[in-house]
Structures are given as structure tokens and as C-alpha cells.
Amino acid sequence: MKNVRVELVIAGVRAGRVEVLLVRLPGSVGALPGSEVPAGRRVEDAAHDALAEGAGIRGLSLEQLYTFDRDGERAITVAHLGLVAAERHPPSPGPGVVEVRWFPLDDLPALDPDALEVIGYGRSRMRAKAAYAPIALQLLPELFTLAELQAVYEAVLERRLDTRNFRRDVLSAGVVEPVGRARADRPGRPASLYRSRAAADFQVLARERRIARAIAGASTHGGET
Amino acid sequence: MKNVRVELVIAGVRAGRVEVLLVRLPGSVGALPGSEVPAGRRVEDAAHDALAEGAGIRGLSLEQLYTFDRDGERAITVAHLGLVAAERHPPSPGPGVVEVRWFPLDDLPALDPDALEVIGYGRSRMRAKAAYAPIALQLLPELFTLAELQAVYEAVLERRLDTRNFRRDVLSAGVVEPVGRARADRPGRPASLYRSRAAADFQVLARERRIARAIAGASTHGGET
DNA sequence: TCAAAAGTGTTTCTCTTACACCCATGT
DNA sequence: ACATGGGTGTAAGAGAAACACTTTTGA
Numbered sequence: 047m048k049n050v051r052v053e054l055v056i057a058g059v060r061a062g063r064v065e066v067l068l069v070r071l072p073g074s075v076g077a078l079p080g081s082e083v084p085a086g087r088r089v090e091d092a093a094h095d096a097l098a099e100g101a102g103i104r105g106l107s108l109e110q111l112y113t114f115d116r117d118g119e120r121a122i123t124v125a126h127l128g129l130v131a132a133e134r135h136p137p138s139p140g141p142g143v144v145e146v147r148w149f150p151l152d153d154l155p156a157l158d159p160d161a162l163e164v165i166g167y168g169r170s171r172m173r174a175k176a177a178y179a180p181i182a183l184q185l186l187p188e189l190f191t192l193a194e195l196q197a198v199y200e201a202v203l204e205r206r207l208d209t210r211n212f213r214r215d216v217l218s219a220g221v222v223e224p225v226g227r228a229r230a231d232r233p234g235r236p237a238s239l240y241r242s243r244a245a246a247d248f249q250v251l252a253r254e255r256r257i258a259r260a261i262a263g264a265s266t267h268g269g270e271t
Numbered sequence: 272m273k274n275v276r277v278e279l280v281i282a283g284v285r286a287g288r289v290e291v292l293l294v295r296l297p298g299s300v301g302a303l304p305g306s307e308v309p310a311g312r313r314v315e316d317a318a319h320d321a322l323a324e325g326a327g328i329r330g331l332s333l334e335q336l337y338t339f340d341r342d343g344e345r346a347i348t349v350a351h352l353g354l355v356a357a358e359r360h361p362p363s364p365g366p367g368v369v370e371v372r373w374f375p376l377d378d379l380p381a382l383d384p385d386a387l388e389v390i391g392y393g394r395s396r397m398r399a400k401a402a403y404a405p406i407a408l409q410l411l412p413e414l415f416t417l418a419e420l421q422a423v424y425e426a427v428l429e430r431r432l433d434t435r436n437f438r439r440d441v442l443s444a445g446v447v448e449p450v451g452r453a454r455a456d457r458p459g460r461p462a463s464l465y466r467s468r469a470a471a472d473f474q475v476l477a478r479e480r481r482i483a484r485a486i487a488g489a490s491t492h493g494g495e496t
Numbered sequence: 497t498c499a500a501a502a503g504t505g506t507t508t509c510t511c512t513t514a515c516a517c518c519c520a521t522g523t
Numbered sequence: 524a525c526a527t528g529g530g531t532g533t534a535a536g537a538g539a540a541a542c543a544c545t546t547t548t549g550a
Contacts, residue, residue: 089340115314234501235547459528460520
């Protein structure tokens with residue numbers, strides 16, 4: 047018998063940076079959203095509960111990351127990863143939570159080292175997954191421009207992509223479709239909007255690897271060795 | 272509070288087939304080695320214990336696979352994967368175990384569906400890992416021929432590799448070194464023996480991907496699309 | 497008319513794949 | 524001598540990467 051906890055790495059991308067959701071509990075520094083798993087509750091359900099209760103975010107699809115067992119005494123922690131469009135999920139602190147906020151990965155507040163390790167796992171998984179699944183589509187609102195899509199990939203993969211190659215590959219993969227309208231709010235030529243063709247089913251099968259590779263792997267632009 | 276179990280997928284390769292270790296407990300069909308995790312024991316340590324006690328195999332490096340929580344009531348199961356050279360680890364049944372044996376993946380005995388699912392996870396992980404880490408070196412005895420190495424990859428990847436490409440890639444990757452001697456026990460030209468240059472550190476870093484790809488990806492020979 | 501972002505094809509190169517014959521030994 | 528498995532190089536093709544200018548809008 048052991049105490050079992052869930053912890054959540056909820057990741058989004060904003061302004062070209064990957065961000066994670068952190069909560070602050072009364073009298074403590076920042077931490078990942080999480081909770082104890084009650085005796086009769088499934089671990090995955092408890093993860094959803096913790097996210098809903100701690101940060102007011104519901105209906106996300108969560109993926110198990112790793113099970114940590116640090117000391118053998120206290121509890122084991124089953125870490126999960128969730129990807130969301132940050133702008134569309136303004137988090138609201140639940141009961142017993144002082145503050146919930148997005149923090150860029152490269153500008154995290156003071157955190158306990160275990161949480162940092164969990165975040166590291168999340169970041170790796172995210173990057174690895176980008177290589178075979180169109181995760182960027184989960185990180186954007188329903189309508190987006192190809193430049194925004196590219197920016198998400200660049201943030202996740204931490205390298206610059208070549209625009210021409212990227213556009214060619216994404217379009218020929220057929221995972222997005224143009225909505226035709228164009229923004230005209232900012233200076234510069236307005237971009238056409240697209241939406242994911244995958245619609246509801248973001249779960250990409252392994253045999254669709256070719257598509258995923260196209261969308262993920264689009265070539266670099268003078269990257270390092 | 273929940274009961275926590277460990278279960279182990281111990282995989283080897285023999286005669287060109289991937290095999291897993293199964294135990295038979297009194298009055299039950301086959302099952303994966305495993306046990307409850309005692310309260311004060313780390314999960315990973317418990318996994319090593321279960322393998323030592325159930326099958327008499329020690330000192331293996333184990334990798335966490337996934338944490339299963341099937342019903343929410345009984346227990347959660349943290350599954351692990353271990354790779355071994357089957358010939359070098361003749362399993363011996365521990366106390367309370369009727370029989371321990373290697374079974375080829377394509378010829379498993381009656382098993383409960385949960386165990387099959389865990390084995391499926393192990394098989395996927397193994398195949399995926401072969402793409403970026405030289406796992407085949409863990410599946411062979413200390414000295415081996417390149418033909419044996421190739422056979423292991425073919426078993427794990429479930430496709431045939433082209434001998435010339437395979438040898439070129441493996442040798443140019445520099446992960447093995449010739450020991451120079453040659454067997455002369457069977458008919459045919461004796462093969463030179465090699466050993467892993469990685470010696471103790473089988474843990475291959477991500478940035479060595481190029482090497483790993485070389486050893487893993489060596490080209491197909493008229494495989495299917 | 498200028499600043500700002502969007503959009504568009506072609507060429508080079510590297511990596512992957514395909515392929516067939518001679519060599520060394522045991523019987 | 525022959526049967527058996529070991530060992531070797533090259534050429535064609537596919538996929539990845541590099542590269543610069545024109546277009547459309549707001550200010």
C-alpha cells in the first residue's frame with residue numbers, strides 16, 4: 047500500500063515560447079497542479095479532477111508521462127502531460143489554490159527540484175512527439191495562420207524552420223485546410239487562416255507517420271550540427 | 272492509498288524470435304513475473320526483487336514502461352521492461368513459482384488479457400527503442416558475430432535487413448570492435464567475433480542518435496511498403 | 497512610399513535502398 | 524569437390540536542406 051499522487055504538466059505555446067501551468071498553494075512556492083488519488087478512483091480520472099479543481103480546465107486529453115518514486119516512503123507520483131492552446135484556457139484558481147498562471151519554460155519561478163524533473167520529462171515527450179504527431183494543432187486555437195503554426199513548431203523543437211519547406215510540407219500533407227478569410231488587423235500583408243482537417247480526432251496513428259513527419263520535420267534553416 | 276504492483280516484461284531473442292519470460296503460479300495459467308510493492312520499498316527496487324525472487328535473474332537494467340490502472344479498485348500496476356541475452360539467463364523458479372520459461376512472442380500460452388496488453392507495450396517500446404539505441408547489444412552474449420547481431424535486429428524490427436548495408440552501417444558507426452578470433456565449429460566459413468565497444472555503458476544518449484540510427488536503421492531488403 | 501509580414505520554386509546534397517558474386521572452412 | 528555460411532562495393536533514387544525575391548496590406 048502506498049499513497050499515489052498525480053501531477054500534471056500542462057503545456058501551451060504563446061509568443062513563440064513553451065509555457066507550463068503552475069499553481070501556488072498557500073504558504074508555498076510554485077508547484078505543478080496535482081493531488082492525491084483517492085482510494086476508489088482511477089489514476090487518470092484523478093488527473094482530470096486535479097486539473098479541473100486546481101485550475102478550472104476541463105476536457106483535455108491527458109497522456110501519462112512517467113511514474114516517479116523518489117524516496118520509497120511517502121508516495122509515488124504518476125505524472126501526466128496535457129497540451130492546450132494557452133489563450134483559450136485562461137486558468138482559474140480552484141479552492142485552496144492561491145494563484146494559477148502560465149510560465150514560460152525558460153523563465154520559471156522557484157520550484158522544487160522534483161517538479162523541475164517532471165517538467166523536463168514533459169518537455170522531452172513533447173519534443174519527441176512533435177516528430178511523429180501533429181501536436182502543434184492541439185496548441186493553437188481553431189483558426190490559425192501558417193506562420194503561427196510554424197512558430198509553434200519552432201518553439202517546441204527549439205530550432206528555426208525554413209518557411210518555404212515548412213509550408214510545402216504542411217500543405218502537401220493535407221492536415222490543414224484553408225478557411226479563406228484573412229486577417230487585416232496588423233501591419234503587413236494579411237495571412238490566410240487555416241484549420242485542422244483532423245477536426246475532432248487529434249489522435250494520430252502510427253501508420254500516419256508520413257504525414258506527421260511532413261508536418262513536424264519540415265527542414266531547418268541553417269541550424270547547428 | 273492504493274495497492275501498487277510491479278510487473279515485468281523480460282525480453283530476449285533466440286533463434287530469430289523475440290521471447291518473453293513467463294512464470295506459472297500454482298493453480299493458475301501463465302503470468303508475467305511480478306509482485307506487490309511493499310510499503311517502504313521503491314517501485315523500481317521492488318521490480319528487481321520480483322525478478323530475482325520469481326525467476327532468479329539479477330542485475331538487469333530495467334526500464335519503466337507504463338502504469339496501468341484498470342479498475343480503480345484493486346491495484347495499480349507499474350510495468351517494466353528488461354532486455355537480456357536469453358541464453359545467458361536460464362531462469363530458475365523461485366519460492367511459490369511452479370515454472371519459469373521463455374516463450375516466443377508468436378507462440379504464447381494462454382494468458383490473461385491484461386498481461387497481453389503489458390507485453391504489447393513492451394514489444395512496442397522495444398521496437399521503438401531499437402530505432403535510436405543499440406539495444407541489440409543487450410540481447411546478445413559478450414561475443415557475437417555480425418550475422419547474429421543482424422538476426423537480433425531482424426527479430427526485433429520484424430523485417431529483413433540487407434546484409435551489406437547492415438554491416439557497413441554498424442561498422443562505420445564504431446559501436447562494435449572485432450575480437451579477431453573466429454569460430455570454426457559449424458560448416459561454412461567461420462565468422463569473426465565482435466564485442467560491444469560501449470562496454471559497460473549501454474545507456475545511449477539522444478545526441479548519439481546518428482550512431483544509433485546507423486545500427487538500427489540499416490536498410491531493408493525488399494520489404495513491404 | 498515605406499515598413500511589415502505573407503507567400504512562392506528550384507537546386508543541391510545526403511541518406512536510403514537495391515543488388516550479385518567470391519571467400520573460407522567442414523564434410 | 525561441394526555444401527554452407529561469411530564477407531564485400533557501387534549505382535540509382537528519394538527525401539532533406541539550402542536559398543532570395545515578389546506581393547499585399549496598414550500607416
